[in-house]
Amino acid sequence: MARQPDGPPPPPVVQRLAIRYAKRGRLRFTSHRDFARAFERALRRAELPMAYSAGFTPHPKVSWVGAAPTGVASEAEYVEIGLAEAREPDDVRRDLDAALPPGLDVDAVVEVASKGLADRVEASHWRLELPGVAPEEAERAVTEFLRLEAAPVERLMKDGRRTIDARAAVVGMHSRGETDTGQPCAIITLVVRHTTPAVRPDDVLTALRQTVALSTPITPLVTRLAQGLLGEVPPAPGELPQLTDPLVPDVAATTGLPPA
Amino acid sequence: MPVESANFPGIWERLEPLLPSVQKPIQYVGGELHATSKDWDETDVRWALMYPDAYEVGLPNQGVQILYEVLNERADTLAERTYSVWPDMEAVMRTHGIPQFTVDAHRPVRAFDILGVSFSTELGYTNLLTALDLAGIAIDACDRTDDDPIVLAGGHAAFNPEPITDFIDAAVLGDGEEAVLRITDIVKQWKTDGRPDGRIGLLQRIATDGVAYVPSLYDVDYLPDGRIQRVVPKRAGVPWRVSKHTVMDLDKWPYPKRPLVPLAETVHERYSVEIFRGCTRGCRFCQAGMITRPVRERSITTVGDMVQRGIAATGFEEVGLLSLSSADHSEIGEIAKGLADRYDGDNVSLSLPSTRVDAFNITLANELSRNGRRTGLTFAPEGGSERMRKVINKMVTEDDLIRTVATAYGNGWRQVKLYFMCGLPTETDDDVMQIADMAKRVIATGREAAGRKDIRCTISIGAFVPKPHTPFQWAAQLDHETVDRRLKALKAAVMNDKNYGKSIGIRYHDGRPALIEGLLSRGDRRVGAVIRRVWEGGGRFDGWSEHFSFDRWERCATEVFADTPVSLDWFTTRERELSEVLPWDHLDSGLDKDWMWEDWQDAIREVEVDDCRWTPCYDCGVCPTMGTEIQTGPTGRQLLPLTVV
Numbered sequence: 001m002a003r004q005p006d007g008p009p010p011p012p013v014v015q016r017l018a019i020r021y022a023k024r025g026r027l028r029f030t031s032h033r034d035f036a037r038a039f040e041r042a043l044r045r046a047e048l049p050m051a052y053s054a055g056f057t058p059h060p061k062v063s064w065v066g067a068a069p070t071g072v073a074s075e076a077e078y079v080e081i082g083l084a085e086a087r088e089p090d091d092v093r094r095d096l097d098a099a100l101p102p103g104l105d106v107d108a109v110v111e112v113a114s115k116g117l118a119d120r121v122e123a124s125h126w127r128l129e130l131p132g133v134a135p136e137e138a139e140r141a142v143t144e145f146l147r148l149e150a151a152p153v154e155r156l157m158k159d160g161r162r163t164i165d166a167r168a169a170v171v172g173m174h175s176r177g178e179t180d181t182g183q184p185c186a187i188i189t190l191v192v193r194h195t196t197p198a199v200r201p202d203d204v205l206t207a208l209r210q211t212v213a214l215s216t217p218i219t220p221l222v223t224r225l226a227q228g229l230l231g232e233v234p235p236a237p238g239e240l241p242q243l244t245d246p247l248v249p250d251v252a253a254t255t256g257l258p259p260a
Numbered sequence: 261m262p263v264e265s266a267n268f269p270g271i272w273e274r275l276e277p278l279l280p281s282v283q284k285p286i287q288y289v290g291g292e293l294h295a296t297s298k299d300w301d302e303t304d305v306r307w308a309l310m311y312p313d314a315y316e317v318g319l320p321n322q323g324v325q326i327l328y329e330v331l332n333e334r335a336d337t338l339a340e341r342t343y344s345v346w347p348d349m350e351a352v353m354r355t356h357g358i359p360q361f362t363v364d365a366h367r368p369v370r371a372f373d374i375l376g377v378s379f380s381t382e383l384g385y386t387n388l389l390t391a392l393d394l395a396g397i398a399i400d401a402c403d404r405t406d407d408d409p410i411v412l413a414g415g416h417a418a419f420n421p422e423p424i425t426d427f428i429d430a431a432v433l434g435d436g437e438e439a440v441l442r443i444t445d446i447v448k449q450w451k452t453d454g455r456p457d458g459r460i461g462l463l464q465r466i467a468t469d470g471v472a473y474v475p476s477l478y479d480v481d482y483l484p485d486g487r488i489q490r491v492v493p494k495r496a497g498v499p500w501r502v503s504k505h506t507v508m509d510l511d512k513w514p515y516p517k518r519p520l521v522p523l524a525e526t527v528h529e530r531y532s533v534e535i536f537r538g539c540t541r542g543c544r545f546c547q548a549g550m551i552t553r554p555v556r557e558r559s560i561t562t563v564g565d566m567v568q569r570g571i572a573a574t575g576f577e578e579v580g581l582l583s584l585s586s587a588d589h590s591e592i593g594e595i596a597k598g599l600a601d602r603y604d605g606d607n608v609s610l611s612l613p614s615t616r617v618d619a620f621n622i623t624l625a626n627e628l629s630r631n632g633r634r635t636g637l638t639f640a641p642e643g644g645s646e647r648m649r650k651v652i653n654k655m656v657t658e659d660d661l662i663r664t665v666a667t668a669y670g671n672g673w674r675q676v677k678l679y680f681m682c683g684l685p686t687e688t689d690d691d692v693m694q695i696a697d698m699a700k701r702v703i704a705t706g707r708e709a710a711g712r713k714d715i716r717c718t719i720s721i722g723a724f725v726p727k728p729h730t731p732f733q734w735a736a737q738l739d740h741e742t743v744d745r746r747l748k749a750l751k752a753a754v755m756n757d758k759n760y761g762k763s764i765g766i767r768y769h770d771g772r773p774a775l776i777e778g779l780l781s782r783g784d785r786r787v788g789a790v791i792r793r794v795w796e797g798g799g800r801f802d803g804w805s806e807h808f809s810f811d812r813w814e815r816c817a818t819e820v821f822a823d824t825p826v827s828l829d830w831f832t833t834r835e836r837e838l839s840e841v842l843p844w845d846h847l848d849s850g851l852d853k854d855w856m857w858e859d860w861q862d863a864i865r866e867v868e869v870d871d872c873r874w875t876p877c878y879d880c881g882v883c884p885t886m887g888t889e890i891q892t893g894p895t896g897r898q899l900l901p902l903t904v905v
Contacts, residue, residue, distance in 0.1 A: 101292075219280055
């Protein structure tokens with residue numbers, strides 16, 4: 001007989017917490033794998049009463065919801081954890097944030113009222129900062145891109161090169177200029193529906209370069225601003241669709257109030 | 261020297277847009293938990309500490325982490341870290357003119373007062389040259405100006421720094437904790453005095469103090485046959501011999517207290533505590549055991565406190581109890597039980613690099629894995645035959661080993677790993693073939709003890725490299741053709757066995773990298789030209805098989821040594837006489853050369869010597885020469901359960 005761990009099974013999950021965190025500044029170069037490891041260590045440093053899986057190598061109960069690519073900053077990443085003892089969500093937010101290095105910041109923790117966090121992230125709102133690109137030039141590229149039927153780009157995947165359409169998943173796109181810096185800098189914002197395979201901001205940038213000849217002399221800075229559900233109501237012309245934060249139903253269930 | 265005001269070109273601003281184009285950019289970003297960034301202008305002495313390998317290997321290095329913390333605890337001192345960059349990053353840095361930088365505050369390495377490089381292995385030498393070149397520091401020490409840092413080598417390889425004396429300004433032998441503080445004092449005083457005589461003045465002060473070896477202040481003369489005639493100080497006041505440093509009382513130096521926790525994945529992801537330093541088992545091949553004498557234990561209570569604080573500070577799930585032979589701590593049983601009790605049910609795992617073949621090790625391993633998976637146990641018999649183990653003074657009989665592994669399999673361990681060496685002095689084909697017999701006996705006994713057939717044994721074999729400051733320093737290294745032939749024959753003997761072949765795994769590397777390691781280990785100043793040529797030809801990361809090129813090393817050695825009495829073979833496969841002046845004879849590890857020669861003769865005669873911790877002193881020379889003594893327990897103290905607040 002193979003050895004089994006002695007003693008009773010680990011205590012069950014009594015509370016689920018949904019967490020929104022950000023990856024900012026230089027720590028945007030943290031890969032998801034790196035972040036997951038750092039997060040588990042932070043859980044230990046914060047001394048949270050995590051629930052663990054059974055067996056010889058118990059794992060803390062952590063479920064990830066997607067992840068921004070390495071090198072992309074994000075204001076809106078999500079993860080769910082299971083605790084073996086209930087805690088005040090805001091205490092967890094404070095302790096966990098203190099246990100993570102500055103730049104990996106825990107912005108919101110709410111008690112999960114209903115499952116399905118993953119189903120509530122349907123699309124992402126991205127910001128592409130393009131130093132060295134004149135705003136008029138970005139405006140032209142966006143207008144032309146939105147007129148396209150399709151924008152096929154190649155990407156290296158696990159199973160080799162594949163062509164994906166970077167246009168179809170784009171729900172809306174907008175551009176403006178940044179005026180407070182010395183050099184020209186265009187800002188493109190866009191909302192991209194989550195599809196399989198996913199269309200990443202990099203794919204859209206590739207498409208902008210290849211199909212509508214946008215030139216980006218300096219590496220663009222990409223940030224995920226939000227994730228969530230696309231609204232029922234179509235946006236006004238020239239506006240981007242609004243995304244509903246996936247924590248909203250949980251906040252509403254806990255406080256009885258609509259979120260701020 | 262270097263820069264007194266922090267008006268640096270912004271390295272980070274230039275680096276950041278380039279990072280998306282390199283592999284694993286997080287390794288160049290810094291931002292580890294417990295990383296320290298100090299104000300440049302507020303400190304007097306500034307160190308850049310380098311581990312000359314990739315970040316993933318260098319970051320967990322204990323030595324660098326200890327010195328980083330010890331130096332940064334001083335208000336007047338700043339220490340930052342730098343690592344070897346991968347070739348893709350090197351290319352990017354060269355294209356964009358970005359110099360070698362520290363990961364803490366992204367400052368240029370050249371701006372620091374001292375670049376301290378820790379060499380665990382000689383195979384990091386080419387990486388030193390890459391870093392110097394990227395930093396804009398002249399590769400040849402003699403070409404450096406007052407605007408360049410002092411390049412200081414440390415670590416075990418620094419016990420024979422002769423092959424890199426062209427490239428370094430000084431070398432520290434032995435424990436670094438007190439030595440770096442003393443060097444800091446010297447640099448600070450020299451600055452306060454108005455930097456008299458510039459860089460040379462500073463090096464002269466370091467040499468005269470005796471804290472470090474300054475190779476440029478010594479002349480080496482050679483005999484017509486290529487051997488060294490003598491090594492002489494060039495100036496009055498420079499010592500004839502430079503001694504190693506020994507930290508006494510490890511309880512006073514409980515570092516690392518706040519270990520670095522990286523975001524990037526590294527080779528060791530655990531909190532490691534050194535439970536003692538030094539080893540007097542007397543294994544004749546083991547340079548670490550010879551140069552770190554005497555044994556100095558850290559007490560059970562300090563170990564307990566360090567583990568408690570280390571876990572809380574890092575969030576690591578694993579604790580490693582490190583030393584050269586951890587089961588030899590006088591209170592290891594109490595430490596293991598105390599920690600296992602304390603962390604029972606906490607999902608903290610404890611590990612002990614258990615290399616001694618001893619049933620007691622199994623008891624320990626059982627304790628440490630009390631509620632965990634029992635996968636593999638590792639033992640290091642090192643020599644395949646009884647005779648061979650007498651030669652190397654690894655005092656373990658085959659029956660000991662069989663009893664030990666039977667206990668292991670009987671206690672639910674599924675896999676046993678055995679380490680051996682090939683190419684040991686006096687070794688014959690038969691000595692190596694006996695490894696196969698031993699492995700088969702291990703499986704046969706193990707199947708019986710476990711009552712099942714699915715147990716495994718892995719044998720892992722490395723090629724032996726004779727090292728300076730060991731009784732084998734005079735030995736001929738075995739040529740790589742013979743090493744490879746013996747290992748192939750061994751592999752065939754194991755694989756072709758119908759009963760046991762499938763239960764035995766065998767792992768070895770070809771013998772060629774070991775020959776180059778041999779050249780770099782026992783080389784003298786003439787080897788520097790080979791290192792330089794290899795590096796110029798593209799040599800990088802020689803410790804990585806995918807980067808190492810034996811052909812390049814062999815070709816460069818042939819070219820450099822053409823028309824000289826020496827050669828690659830002369831440095832490696834040639835046996836030395838007692839009368840020969842060895843390149844490291846003026847560097848004092850405390851070991852008495854006559855005692856070492858006697859021990860070498862005993863090896864050939866297959867005479868063993870016992871550990872001086874439990875038998876009378878056999879006069880290796882270290883304690884009286886260095887003014888040190890064995891520090892062992894037992895203290896009789898216990899680890900208490902953590903108090904619940």
